[in-house]
Amino acid sequence: MSVWIGIDLGTQSVRAMAVDGGGQVLGAASRALTSHRDGPCHEQDPEQWWRELAAATREALRDVPAGRIEGVAVDATSGTILLADGDGAALTPALMYDDRRAADLVERVNTVGAGVWQRLGYQRMQANWALPKLLWLLRDGVPGGARAAHQSDFVNRRLVGAEVATDLSNALKTGVDLIDERWPHDVLDALGVPAEILPDVVRPGTRLGAVCAAAAEVTGIPEGTPVIAGTTDGCAAQLGAGALRPGSWNSVLGTTLVLKGVTRELIHDPLGVVYSHRAPDGSWLPGGASSTGAGVLARDLPGRDLDALSRQASAQHGSGASLPTTYPLVSRGERFPFAAADAEGFTLGEPADDVERYVAILRGAAFIERLCFDYLDLLGARVDGEIILTGGATRSAYWNQLRADVLGRPVTLRENAEPALGMAVLAAGPSAAGAMVRTRAVVDPSGADLREPYLRFVGELERRGWLPSSAADHARERTVR
Template sequence: MSDALPADAVHLGLDLGTQSVRAVTVDGTGRLLGAASRPLTGRRDGVRHEQDPEQWWSALAAACRAALTGVDPRRVRDLAVDATSGTVLLADPAGVPLTPGLMYDDRRADAHTDRVNTLGAPVWDKLGYRAMQPSWALPKLLWLLHDRARPGGAAPPAGARLLHQADLITWRLAGHQVPADASHALKTGYDLVAERWPEAELDALGVPAGLLPDVVRPGTVLGTVCAAAAEATGIPAGTLITAGMTDGCAAQIGAGALTPGAWNSVLGTTLVFKGASPHLVRDPGGVVYCHRGPDGTWLPGGASGSGAGVLAARFPGARPADLDALTARAAATGSTAVVYPLVGSGGERFPFRAPEAVPFTLGELSGEAEEFHACLLGVALLERLCFDYLDHLGAPVTGPLTFTGGGARNPYWSQLRADVLGRPARLPEHAESAVGMAVLAATASGATLAEAAGAMVRLRGELRPDPARTARLLPVYLGFVDALARRGWLPPAVAAHARGRARP
């Protein structure tokens, strides 16, 4: 263990999710000492999704007090914060919120997106993602600056600040504004290659000078916890505040997927991929984009419109025990029918973009168990296509693979996924965003992120693929690729690459 990572030091990880705030305390060996969460509520109205920023702080303070119960305050060294990507608000010069928090999936800024992509095209092309989506932070900032000033809203006062969700928390913790991290700033247009705001493009868009925060790399020490924050949260005054990352990157760190070619596949409501690359991965299709890691490596990733949410849609009201029973029955069917596991009505986002995509079924389904198995298999096939697409882009994909998310708790499903992929998969013990932030926080004392992850990320197991089953399922995968290509959703070059990689 590095001298900068004493076993008895305590690191605090803070995660601002959509439905809750979570705080964990972790020692230098990765042992979880305490954990607590507090709920968050929001408001949804069509394409709008808002939360009260003051609730973020009150919920976080309560979660911290609970997670620190029984922990010797003299052992607490540092902390880091992650939050949802693209969630923003305006605040006054004292850090008091002027607006609700516009959440990561809020799409009210659709009218500003074409202008953002026209004026910012050279930068977005250079950064590899080519175009911003309406839910990204920069279009939402333009909505806050312009649409909100119309009747029913008020123009922001002089000195207003644009804050990412994590920025409000680090401001409160330090007692004054501190820089944002480059991970949360990505969707506001921060240039990760030049490591600066693209001033000419932002000026052309009418973003006032001084509105945006300074930005530093994740892992940079921002300051220390002030006395007022210590009283509110129970975090000892003087604890180092480390610049964090977005929730997806935080989960990747928690899984230890940090070496070039390593990937973390997060199976939740949708399937999210996060990996590590020595070079920037540029995607002509605009479905993969890269964060930049604390050590300068690149962290490509993509978020699908498909995933485990298909089970809730097709089996509404099913309890965990019901899903366990369905899994056992599904495993016994031997069925190779496939459900394309699209969730919701927004189309597909990764490994291809097809807003018009809709669910479909390949093969005949006889009964509930076969339908359930077809959903499990559909997710596994889509997961393999994600890897084929990443390889098509030139991203390294042959490093260690980890499975995390709620879907990884289903042993049969995880083994099926490993078999379809034909590669081993690791199962981390505590793969969650808050733990990832505790690992990142530990770098404040001088350890590298790789050293911190090596000491603190624990595994609970590893899955090995069954070669015979992989071979049996290969024709099923190729049929799935062909079905997507026939519908015009999967580009021909990507389909050809997937077929080529499937050859022995």
């Protein structure tokens, strides 16, 4: 009858969830968060994180017996960082995951740290990663007693009431050496980051401490509850989806597409579009984020009833093998399964109406998803395990079937794959996922043959100079195998 608390600290909201060992949600609540954006800058007030987290946990635990609560874990946005003082108070606003104010510092970061970044498989850092932003925060020197803190570190420090370690997952974009599981101090010293401002690092799932009396009073989490090191929001969603075994993958399709899986060995990607987190058991969690996804539907079919379009598409076109295909880029430039800053959306063929336009977008997203798996296979990752679909796109039965047909294999849908559930699973420990993660349905391929339009789409990406020929050739080989 034990209960674990998972907290998802996102960009727009914080969500708390109390879950028992069978996966039943006994209480859940969320609170909105606000941001300030100004050009490349995106900031949040860390104190708001704590206030709204406390309000969410109090509500979520309202009907949960205190004696049943066994642990709490928090996930947070990847690459968000700030400076805090020795008492855990914020010295700066939080520079959020997509803040790009430190773009002019990235070249120096990548020059000094080139050997480490290449060894870790991701080749280079990006402007929105945490290490360039930390250099920006330290541009005028190190304030006395300052500590670097990721988003989850800040709230874990409040929960415990003392300094806490950071987890390897949130520390990835700050430059932690995931192989040796320590900071590369020679690189960081050369960049001007003193060792004393950095927290210790531990694997996700490590006990950080226990909820202190002051935190218990404001959050409703019982004093003494173990606080477990969490992970990033993307890895939390993967845990919530139950993609935990080598060869299994979580494909999250919402505004954009994100794939995350499990491998025994670290994946090295010459393009730098795939990077790996470290799992609690020491295995690796490779993944990548595409710039394609369902966000194109609202842009290209404004005001349309998407559920109605889905029903019409199913009735009129089935898999739509002979229909046009759209490359559904949400914004200019592609990040995964290839890197092409000049990539733009296109459509092969001419849709006759909005139903065909809808099918073309859905099919293009499914083709990119298939191409991601082809590229991961080229890199040596196992892709033969369970594929779990999550995200807003799974509300469309037509799209779920189309994705199974394009992949040519069954896909799994979960009852609940929220990041907050993933954190409850992490807090409960490695043996808990089997019972806490529940399957809603498995969608088998219908037998529709979409190989020819898929290969035509791959060829067009190659012809435009975006997809490397090695990746295109491997996709062809796997498709005709």
